[in-house]
Amino acid sequence: MLSITHFLALSGALFLIGVCGVLMRRNVLIVLMSIELMLNGANMSLIAFSRLWGNHDGQIMAMFTIAVAAAEAAVGLAIVVSIFRSRAGTDIDDLGLLRD
Amino acid sequence: MSGSLVVFYAFAIMAVVSALFTVTRRNPVVAAVWLVASFFAVAVCYVLLSASFIAVLQVLVYAGAMMVLFVFVIMVLDVSETGEATHRRPTRVRQLGYYGAVVVGVGLLFWVLSGTLARQFLTPGADLRNQPEFGSADAVGRVLFGQYLFAFEAISMLLLAAVIGAVVVARSRRDREREAKDEGMDEATREAAGLDPQETPAAPGLIGPTPAHDYGAPSAGGHEGGV
Numbered sequence: 309m310l311s312i313t314h315f316l317a318l319s320g321a322l323f324l325i326g327v328c329g330v331l332m333r334r335n336v337l338i339v340l341m342s343i344e345l346m347l348n349g350a351n352m353s354l355i356a357f358s359r360l361w362g363n364h365d366g367q368i369m370a371m372f373t374i375a376v377a378a379a380e381a382a383v384g385l386a387i388v389v390s391i392f393r394s395r396a397g398t399d400i401d402d403l404g405l406l407r408d
Numbered sequence: 409m410s411g412s413l414v415v416f417y418a419f420a421i422m423a424v425v426s427a428l429f430t431v432t433r434r435n436p437v438v439a440a441v442w443l444v445a446s447f448f449a450v451a452v453c454y455v456l457l458s459a460s461f462i463a464v465l466q467v468l469v470y471a472g473a474m475m476v477l478f479v480f481v482i483m484v485l486d487v488s489e490t491g492e493a494t495h496r497r498p499t500r501v502r503q504l505g506y507y508g509a510v511v512v513g514v515g516l517l518f519w520v521l522s523g524t525l526a527r528q529f530l531t532p533g534a535d536l537r538n539q540p541e542f543g544s545a546d547a548v549g550r551v552l553f554g555q556y557l558f559a560f561e562a563i564s565m566l567l568l569a570a571v572i573g574a575v576v577v578a579r580s581r582r583d584r585e586r587e588a589k590d591e592g593m594d595e596a597t598r599e600a601a602g603l604d605p606q607e608t609p610a611a612p613g614l615i616g617p618t619p620a621h622d623y624g625a626p627s628a629g630g631h632e633g634g635v
Contacts, residue, residue, distance in 0.1 A: 379569075
């Protein structure tokens, strides 16, 4: 029997893989992709709970998450292009501009 | 084993494996393709949750638009340079620390999840037999444009702001300087905006004559000091 547990486990797995990608990769493009994976995991649990309670609010929230993810990807990739132009690299460890 | 369970396992495994390949591949183009596979598998799981409209949206926005954006940016960035960074590898001890922290974190999370989920959420979910339209574009649209209309408008403003921000950020410094000059922005304003061309260090190995000090046409107030 397919239950909500299955979907929550899948959601947790996707989120965890995304977290590992963000923490362990240094290529900024792959870090951005890992963030998308984490957002997908969050969406999955929103939609699973929407199905559990039988109302649409979770699906609406998932839609908003998709819109915010699109905005985040656009701005993030613009920043990547801008950084790559001035410093010629996508290694995330080299980017200490706001810290130093 | 029911049919939906088979479909779920097939696509859940596909989603997880594709996600793993996404974060482990060295070449970002390959990672992007695996990410598309993961998005498709997740969309199938949305259909299983009777969220057909969100599933379509997932394929259109994530697997379509966003992946095109990613691949386009990778193309612009010249993929040979976006591969593995070779310098400053973490030391052996630090690497061990990373992996150890990840293993401990995953273990803790699974411990907590397996304890709580197995006890609490084994209900199969709400009975949807009296609302066969659940999750369709019609049903979602009624909620979206009724109860959530203000949030919908707000998210459209967010998208607009993101588009403008992306355009502003992605333009090169030289473009911005030239445009500031073309629009007749005076020197003080340019300097306040961080666009003073005299402070820009010339790129090493610049081909052609070194640009001399160019103060442009004299303004109405004339030059203040200087050469």
